[in-house]
Amino acid sequence: MSEPNEPAGDELSTDESLGTVYLVGSGPGDPELLTVKATRLLEEADVVLHDKLPGPEILDSIPEDKREDVGKRAGGERTEQADINARLVELAEEGRDVVRLKGGDPFVFGRGGEEMVYLADHDVPFEVVPGITSAVAAPAAADIPVTHREHASSVSFVTGHEDPTKDGSAVDWRALADTGGTIVVLMGVGKLPEYTQELVNAGMDPETPVALIEKGTRPGQRVARGTLDTIVDARDDAGIEPPAVTVIGGVAGVPEVLE
Structure with missing residues (x-):
């Protein structure tokens, strides 16, 4: 885990103007299976970038004005991963705290590892919040x-x-x-x-x-x-x-x- 405001890597950022990105697992969809920490971060975040997989009850609990849908569907609409990565960095550089909300656990076929590496490469503070995998x-x-x-x-x-x-x-x-x-x-x-x-x-x-x-x-x-x-x-x-x-x-x- 990279401590908030301390990105993983050889050199740690000292830029306090940066926001923190939280890679959060939303669990299998039942809102009662969302972790206490995930619930708190969703309340505190400035922006939530979410996939299609978090349950609708979870998504509906997030104010619409701070939600961004960056989900993917096989054979359907999708947000390219490169665009998601760039958006996370952009928001953090604006000083905003971001929850990147994923279905299940962010590291179980959720591309959380790719996003973590990208954030570290760009000296963006991040923290991984595990979720219950489906x-x-x-x-x-x-x-x-x-x-x-x-x-x-x-x-x-x-x-x-x-x-x-x-x-x-x-x-x-x-x-x-x-x-x-x-x-x-x-x-x-x-x-x-x-x-x-x-x-x-x-x-x-x-x-x-x-x-x-x-x-x-x-x-x-x-x-x-x-x-x-x-x-x-x-x-x-x-x-x-x-x-x-x-x-x-x-x-x-x-x-x-x-x-």
């Missing part, structure tokens, strides 16, 4: 433990939406299949057919339980269940849409014993 919270809200002594002693978090400018996928699905344990995929609704087939091709049992949790912890939460072989049809039948979390492994079948 990779754990959404399954929990659906009564799915990501680890369980009888089913999984490890858990792997995977993005289903990689940087499109990369030459290829950095996700080794074969290695994940061999590792065992639970696989949690964030932002993976659209590519569900591809990676479930990759896992089957890598030797994972087609009958492995799978669950899709849409809007986990929020009003309107829905869950579709199936196996690697059937989950795509279950997704289509239920009309599951982003934001949703995919849970693959024996733990996804645990809720069945509760029914």
Whole structure:
């Protein structure tokens, strides 16, 4: 963590006219799962730059005149990351304290690491405020433990939406299949057919339980269940849409014993 007004790096800024940027995780969407610190910073901030993922109740609690929507949607409207980075520096140089509000945790597939490095490179004071990641919270809200002594002693978090400018996928699905344990995929609704087939091709049992949790912890939460072989049809039948979390492994079948 970089102390407020002390950016990380070899040289610390002594410019007291600079504002501080807080990289804040908003949690999975339920406003009661927002941390006490995040709540305080939202109240105190001069400006809040937010993604699409924080729950609407959280966003509605922020005065409209200090909110800036810099969110992204796969295949839809988006604010380029370079523009977000530049805006954070611009606001801090104006002396304003900024909350950069992200869904879940800022360092779990949230580009918080990129923004932190950019701020440090520009000698802007920052602080990272962790949030509850939906990779754990959404399954929990659906009564799915990501680890369980009888089913999984490890858990792997995977993005289903990689940087499109990369030459290829950095996700080794074969290695994940061999590792065992639970696989949690964030932002993976659209590519569900591809990676479930990759896992089957890598030797994972087609009958492995799978669950899709849409809007986990929020009003309107829905869950579709199936196996690697059937989950795509279950997704289509239920009309599951982003934001949703995919849970693959024996733990996804645990809720069945509760029914």
